[in-house]
Amino acid sequence: xxxxxxxxxxxxxxxxxxxxxxxxxxxxxxxxxxxxxxxxxxxxxxxxxxxxxxxxxxxxxxxxxxxxxxxxxxxxxxxxxxxxxxxxxxxxxxxxxxxxxxxxxxxxxxxxxxxxxxxxxxxxxxxxxxxxxxxxxxxxxxxxxxxxxxxxxxxxxxxxxxxxxxxxxxxxxxxxxxxxxxxxxxxxxxxxxxxxxxxxxxxxxxxxxxxxxxxxxxxxxxxxxxxxxxxxxxxxxxxxxxxxxxxxxxxxxxxxxxxxxxxxxxxxxxxxxxxxxxxxxxxxxxxxxxxxxxxxxxxxxxxxxxxxxxxxxxxxxxxxxxxxxxxxxxxxxxxxxxxxxxxxxxxxxxxxxxxxxxxxxxxxxxxxxxxxxxxxxxxxxxxxxxxxxxxxxxxxxxxxxxxxxxxxxxxxxxxxxx
Numbered sequence: 001x002x003x004x005x006x007x008x009x010x011x012x013x014x015x016x017x018x019x020x021x022x023x024x025x026x027x028x029x030x031x032x033x034x035x036x037x038x039x040x041x042x043x044x045x046x047x048x049x050x051x052x053x054x055x056x057x058x059x060x061x062x063x064x065x066x067x068x069x070x071x072x073x074x075x076x077x078x079x080x081x082x083x084x085x086x087x088x089x090x091x092x093x094x095x096x097x098x099x100x101x102x103x104x105x106x107x108x109x110x111x112x113x114x115x116x117x118x119x120x121x122x123x124x125x126x127x128x129x130x131x132x133x134x135x136x137x138x139x140x141x142x143x144x145x146x147x148x149x150x151x152x153x154x155x156x157x158x159x160x161x162x163x164x165x166x167x168x169x170x171x172x173x174x175x176x177x178x179x180x181x182x183x184x185x186x187x188x189x190x191x192x193x194x195x196x197x198x199x200x201x202x203x204x205x206x207x208x209x210x211x212x213x214x215x216x217x218x219x220x221x222x223x224x225x226x227x228x229x230x231x232x233x234x235x236x237x238x239x240x241x242x243x244x245x246x247x248x249x250x251x252x253x254x255x256x257x258x259x260x261x262x263x264x265x266x267x268x269x270x271x272x273x274x275x276x277x278x279x280x281x282x283x284x285x286x287x288x289x290x291x292x293x294x295x296x297x298x299x300x301x302x303x304x305x306x307x308x309x310x311x312x313x314x315x316x317x318x319x320x321x322x323x324x325x326x327x328x329x330x331x332x333x334x335x336x337x338x339x340x341x342x343x344x345x346x347x348x349x350x351x352x353x354x355x356x357x358x359x360x361x362x363x364x365x366x367x368x369x370x371x372x373x374x375x376x377x378x379x380x381x382x383x384x385x386x387x388x389x390x391x392x393x394x395x396x397x398x399x400x401x402x403x404x405x406x407x408x409x410x411x412x413x414x415x416x417x418x
């Protein structure tokens with residue numbers, strides 16, 4: 001083992017923040033010579049802002065360069081970076097758009113060691129980090145810490161995670177259910193125990209990694225101090241799915257793999273060997289800990305209430321009785337589809353695969369006025385609906401009614417379940 005060394009995994013896709021991130025990381029480290037960078041630079045030949053030439057003779061840097069149209073997405077990139085790991089004591093996973101507090105490396109190491117002293121033999125620090133906005137003058141950084149919570153199951157299967165502020169400053173890291181792809185700090189053994197699955201694409205990365213880590217005996221904690229920051233909006237920056245058409249097939253395959261790993265929606269659970277679940281704890285133990293039952297997309301009320309794990313329960317029957325099936329979905333319709341200005345109601349319905357109507361959740365005139373006039377620059381109507389279904393809906397319909405013209409043509413759309 002290379003004591004005190006930190007292997008830093010950075011996956012970058014055409015990112016103008018890559019160089020500032022590296023510079024800020026080195027500048028604010030207490031021991032910059034102990035940093036080892038593994039970087040996947042997925043680049044466009046016309047881009048100059050992410051050129052790593054000046055680092056190629058630096059022994060601390062190991063760089064993989066891939067043309068943007070040959071890239072297979074972030075999980076594949078992170079998998080390739082992990083092949084560069086060489087027994088460094090610590091592992092830090094980032095995106096390519098971060099900022100760091102002074103002596104961030106010392107603070108993270110100290111916190112991890114304290115967790116071990118408190119009986120956590122395999123601790124992981126992870127979080128959706130507070131945000132920063134890049135600036136040539138004075139950068140804006142939020143002085144707060146965030147925890148993650150489950151917002152919903154996506155129709156395709158993965159859990160959609162949101163951050164929220166931890167209101168009261170904590171003296172110690174808080175127990176967590178999920179990992180963040182853009183911030184993981186742990187001991188280097190994690191790379192071998194829970195290697196990144198290159199066959200995942202994007203959504204599902206964090207939940208599946210958390211389950212795999214948990215079943216390999218790892219305990220996840222949210223960072224309790226604002227020591228690093230992440231840039232979320234990245235306005236004007238290219239994403240992989242903006243440039244590469246094959247992302248859709250990669251994404252579809254990824255969703256199926258995710259559901260097979262966790263046994264969702266009737267998929268038989270598969271053993272993906274080194275990319276599968278561990279043997280120290282079971283999937284069911286993670287479900288009882290987190291309050292998430294994957295096979296039927298149910299979530300414990302305690303978890304929906306955004307309370308930290310583990311979920312308290314007296315018996316398995318007690319646990320089951322507090323599980324909720326909730327479907328939350330955003331219907332997106334191109335605004336030009338709505339030609340009238342005097343709608344008084346839209347019939348909004350969800351149906352299953354047999355065309356059976358599951359529920360009606362109509363939009364009244366007040367909601368319609370809000371939806372159609374929300375943002376003149378946005379060409380889409382975005383209408384959220386939430387309900388507790390007996391079976392998964394596979395389609396939706398909107399039947400608009402105009403005061404002057406009566407019932408207008410029905411607008412329908414499918415819900416992607418794979």
